[in-house]
Amino acid sequence: MTLKRVSQSLLARLIAFGLLLVILGSFARYYLLAKYLREDLTQLVSAQQLAYAEAVAQDIDFKLRERLRLLQRLAATLPQTLLDDPERLGAWLAERHKLNPVFSLGIVVADTRGTVLADYPAAPGRSGGSLAGDPDFTHALKGEGRIGRPKTGLFTGARLLPMSVPLRARDGSVRAVLIGLTALAAPDFLDRISHGRIGESGGFLLVSPADRLFVAAGRPELAMKPTPPSGVNPLHDKAMDGFRGAGVTTNAQGVEEVSAIASVPSTGWFVVARLPTAEAYAPVRRAQEVVIRQSMIAVALVLGVAGFFIRRMLGPLHRAARLAERMTAGELPLAPLPVVRDDEVGLLTRAFNQLLGKLTASQVDLQRMAHHDELTGLPNRVLLADRLRQGLARARRKDSRIAALYLDLDGFKPINDSLGHEAGDIALRDVSARLRAVLRQSDTLARVGGDEFVLLVTDLASREDCAGVTELARRCIEAVAPPLSIKGHTLRVGVSIGIAFGAAHDDPESVLMAADHAMYEAKKAGRGCYRIAEAASSPADTEPLPG
Ligand SMILES: Nc1nc2c(ncn2[C@@H]2O[C@H](COP(=O)(O)OP(=O)(O)OP(=O)(O)O)[C@@H](O)[C@H]2O)c(=O)[nH]1
Incomplete structure (x- = not known):
């Protein structure tokens, strides 16, 4: 009964209408704000991620080329007489390594048969061992230097990146092969991939598409692990096919992230800079929270302030209705109701008073006619x-x-x-x-x-x-x-x-x-x-x- 009274109350309806407007407005703001903020943030974060990825890719590319150039310089400056004196060759390598120790797992010199003449730093069993079937050795033997593929070292057992260059005689024939081995975990090599952080939860990946391999990754468990099969991460699939740029994707772990891909030209690798959208879109969530808080304040205002004012506005109407009820019940003599304000309520009260005046007059007439x-x-x-x-x-x-x-x-x-x-x-x-x-x-x-x-x-x-x-x-x-x-x-x-x-x-x-x-x-x-x-x-x- 009380609920029915409330639902029929003009005050309750006006407040409900106000609340409905506030809630609808809040919903609209909540979704529109989220939509546009998300779009803007996607653009901004994508551009930012791409800048990060390109910077890191350039840095890695520079380091790789530098190493290859160093190896070529060593090959050009190595006195060929030392090839016949492994001891002095080893000492020469040690000297060079001390000057620039970028090949952390050693510089190896092998003769044309693949027999290792000397190495520094030495790895157990490597000196005197054979590299005959090693693809980097074979490649250099043909007269071309190259950056090899990441792999686990034959003698060191460590994850490394080999580079090989030929050492030529005066007549241009290949006399030996120089191989530089850099540990993937070597300092100042791929640390920006393995230790670099983007925000709280973002990071980098270095991918070799030819090997379908993570060369290095911010998450250590991914390093040297195969990349996900195609169909799992759409943006990764595109990157493997040559796409470079940024986009929103869901990774193999089911985490939605903004990822940007940039090439490392010297190896054909690419760097991925990734940031989970949960963090990238944190401002959206904060804005949504603000909207919710605002809406709660607006609801409280509608209930409190608007309720108070509407109540005040309708107060004379309530009082007039109560007076009219008491007149009808005979508790009060019939008399015009007080016109408190000159608004719609006043208009209604005046109209009521006119009606009452007419009623009273005809009642007097009737009374007079009856007597x-x-x-x-x-x-x-x-x-x-x-x-x-x-x-x-x-x-x-x-x-x-x-x-x-x-x-x-x-x-x-x-x-x-x-x-x-x-x-x-x-x-x-x-x-x-x-x-x-x-x-x-x-x-x-x-x-x-x-x-x-x-x-x-x-x-x-x-x-x-x-x-x-x-x-x-x-x-x-x-x-x-x-x-x-x-x-x-x-x-x-x-x-x-x-x-x-x-x-x-x-x-x-x-x-x-x-x-x-x-x-x-x-x-x-x-x-x-x-x-x-x-x-x-x-x-x-x-x-x-x-x-
Ligand atoms: N004009 C008029 N006549 C009325 C009205 N009411 C009654 N009458 C008439 O008044 C008359 C009254 O009759 P009587 O009392 O016999 O008239 P009277 O001539 O005074 O006779 P007495 O009373 O015997 O002296 C009747 O003819 C009625 O029809 C009225 O409201 N208006």
């Missing part, structure tokens, strides 16, 4: 009966009397008959006016029939007062007697009066009947006179009145 004669405006039989009851009640309380004078016009019918009903009405109104002029204010003159009137006189406290009633009857006869001028005709009517007195024990009907009978007596006595009823409480029958 008055329409033609003369005099009280009718109903109101007379009431006044008669009141008069007798007062007589009981004050030990006084009342007198009823029953008046019947003489010779009225001929006016109707000769001049018409309208003339008769005029005569009745004129006679009423003359009789009214004779009365005291406390007397009641009522029209009780066609040409019959009753004059009620109350509070007759003394014998003189009672004697005054006959005097009043005489004045009535005199007042009616002068000729009437109706529609250019001079007409005469008279009046016969029957007087009956009433005291404490009398009932209204018997007093009226007594007066009526007395009036007939007056008619019989020749009209134009009054007679006093004997049956009712005439002053003669009762105890003498004081005075």
Whole structure:
């Protein structure tokens, strides 16, 4: 029941409408903000990631080329006589290595058969060993230097990157092969991949697409591990096919990330700079949180402030409704409601007051019509009966009397008959006016029939007062007697009066009947006179009145 009342309340509906607007607005802002911020951030983070990836790729490319150039310089400067003296060759290599120790796992010199002549730093079993089947050795033997493929070293067992260059005789023939081995984990080599961080959770990967291998990775467990099969990570698949640039993708671990790919031209590798979107889009989440917080504040404001103001605005309406209810219940008299403000509520209250005014006026009219004669405006039989009851009640309380004078016009019918009903009405109104002029204010003159009137006189406290009633009857006869001028005709009517007195024990009907009978007596006595009823409480029958 209470819920139904609330749902029907204008206040509740206005607040609900306000809340709906706030919530819809919040939803729209929440999603639009997220959408546009995400788009902008994707662009920004992609550009940033690409810049990182390119910088790292260039750095790695530079280091690789530098190493290859160094190896070529060594090959060009190595005194060929040392090839026949492994001990001195080893010392020469050690000297060079100390000057620039970039080949952390050693510089190896092998003759054209692949036999290792010397190495530094030395690896167990390498010197005197054979590199005959080694692809880097074979390649250099053909006269070309190259950066090899990452692999696990034959003698060192470490993950390394080999580089090989030929050592040529004066006639241009290959006399030996120089191989430089760099540990993938060597300092200042791929550390930007393995230790570089992007934000809190992002990092780098170095991929060799030809080997389908992670050469190095920020996550150590990925280093030298195969790349995911195609179909797992769409952006990785594109990168393997040669795409360079940035995009949003989901990696093999199911983590969505913004990734950028840049080439390492010297090896055909590529660097991936990756940042999980959970971190990249953190500002989006923060903005969404702000929107949610704002919305909660807006909801609180709508509930509090708007609720307060709407309540205030509708307050006069509530008060007016309560007043109207109490008037309807009869607890308050009907009265215009106070118009507090000049707004819609005031307009409604004013309209209500106008309606109330009309209602009250028609109620007064109805009341008047129910108690008055329409033609003369005099009280009718109903109101007379009431006044008669009141008069007798007062007589009981004050030990006084009342007198009823029953008046019947003489010779009225001929006016109707000769001049018409309208003339008769005029005569009745004129006679009423003359009789009214004779009365005291406390007397009641009522029209009780066609040409019959009753004059009620109350509070007759003394014998003189009672004697005054006959005097009043005489004045009535005199007042009616002068000729009437109706529609250019001079007409005469008279009046016969029957007087009956009433005291404490009398009932209204018997007093009226007594007066009526007395009036007939007056008619019989020749009209134009009054007679006093004997049956009712005439002053003669009762105890003498004081005075
Ligand atoms: N014009 C008019 N006539 C009315 C009205 N009510 C009653 N009458 C008429 O008043 C007349 C009353 O009749 P009577 O009392 O016999 O008339 P009267 O000539 O005074 O006769 P007496 O009383 O015997 O002297 C009737 O003709 C009614 O039709 C009214 O409201 N207007």
